[in-house]
């Protein structure tokens with residue numbers, strides 16, 4: 001068999017459904033081998049977007065998403081997406097071409113050492129030097145991509161190797177059960193929780209990667225322990241739960257941090273240091289039990305006293321099963337913080353000023369979307385408002401990036417989410433800056449006939465940096481730009497453009513767009529004037545006076 005045919009068979013053997021990307025001439029053998037395959041090639045307009053789509057596929061399914069590019073410039077365009085998948089623990093396989101490695105008449109034209117380039121931002125990076133290695137390399141790459149902590153892997157298939165004949169055959173895909181924490185450590189964790197007076201449960205990214213919600217909800221219901229989550233842990237337990245305190249979108253000084261400060265023990269399920277810290281640990285301060293698939297990576301702000309390593313669901317179930325909670329524990333302070341947090345977060349939910357406040361956008365979207373519908377965010381200051389104020393009712397229904405925190409992923413991740421869940425509504429929310437970083441993918445979305453709502457928050461600026469600039473007492477400088485006419489821009493791609501000029505009109509446009517097919521782009525003027533006064537000033541002055 002030709003090596004490129006074997007590569008396609010190896011990917012089919014792994015259950016690959018889609019390959020996102022842009023082929024170059026070095027991939028033409030592989031492309032030809034894809035003819036007749038069960039794998040669907042999804043062409044994008046930029047490799048970075050293909051990488052974001054593949055990573056999101058991995059994030060939502062737990063199976064590696066696959067993306068394809070040519071050598072050199074195509075491969076370097078994967079770099080940000082690789083870092084996004086690697087930091088965000090999303091399983092992803094990147095496959096690129098390369099010039100012939102045995103004999104080439106093109107000198108060093110377009111040649112970059114991509115294997116080396118990818119090494120620090122992947123879990124595995126290798127070149128196929130012989131067609132016979134394809135079965136083991138592909139099997140290894142997929143296994144490594146999925147294994148906790150999941151991430152990006154890279155395989156380079158040079159042109160001459162792709163064209164070689166090989167008689168190698170594939171390996172069966174053999175899964176493996178995740179190891180469980182042993183009794184000794186569960187006993188230790190239980191003793192710490194029983195000894196604590198004010199324990200809190202924190203739910204982080206790892207808990208969103210596997211089905212842990214049921215075990216965690218039972219833990220909360222059995223023990224009465226209040227919980228909060230990180231940005232990547234949102235929705236593991238329905239955030240309408242009576243014991244939900246809020247999301248730690250900021251690392252300190254938010255209203256929620258009153259509860260965190262008062263806690264003497266945090267049972268931290270699934271959080272690791274790659275996410276922005278939900279709180280800072282201090283020497284001699286509260287203790288932390290790290291419950292995850294792997295031990296804690298130490299940091300000045302994170303040095304847990306106990307590691308409970310193993311399958312998260314099983315650890316949580318065993319802890320809950322053994323815990324003997326004394327009924328005299330008084331959690332009324334946490335109940336008070338919860339009431340306070342809720343009243344602050346919902347304060348502007350009905351505010352009808354226009355341009356619209358991000359808080360109002362959150363309330364409108366929550367009202368119009370069903371529990372299973374998905375919102376994907378790009379990276380800008382509205383992310384903080386969504387993380388704090390948008391309640392997730394189900395896991396992975398607010399897709400944001402709190403690891404690499406890159407701009408440009410919002411639209412591609414919405415597209416991948418819609419491909420995976422055609423029956424759910426998917427809304428992408430981007431800033432005008434982040435949207436423009438991958439706006440060319442509107443063409444892909446229209447071509448794929450995806451029904452999407454794309455909201456662009458128009459403030460004519462890199463608003464997030466403006467907010468930081470103001471918070472740090474710097475002069476307003478260097479962050480404003482002009483935007484294209486987003487309505488005409490959308491229409492030029494065959495999408496439908498909208499520009500509301502009141503909250504009422506936005507309401508109507510949004511609900512019609514959600515009910516109608518096609519790609520709807522809504523150019524939405526946003527009012528960021530409260531960012532500084534609330535997120536920099538108010539919460540610092542009034543949080544923790546509770």
Ligand SMILES: Cc1ncc(C[n+]2csc(CCOP(=O)(O)OP(=O)(O)O)c2C)c(N)n1
Pocket residue numbers: 378379380381382405406407408430431432433434435457459461462463464465
């Ligand atoms: C690729 C990338 N470049 C730069 C940054 C730094 N950065 C973070 S948010 C931001 C501004 C975002 O502007 P916009 O998308 O318009 O959102 P806004 O905050 O204005 O709503 C910048 C420049 C980043 N996170 N990612």
Ligand SMILES: [Mg+2]
Pocket residue numbers: 380431432433457458459460461462463464
């Ligand atoms: Mg902006």
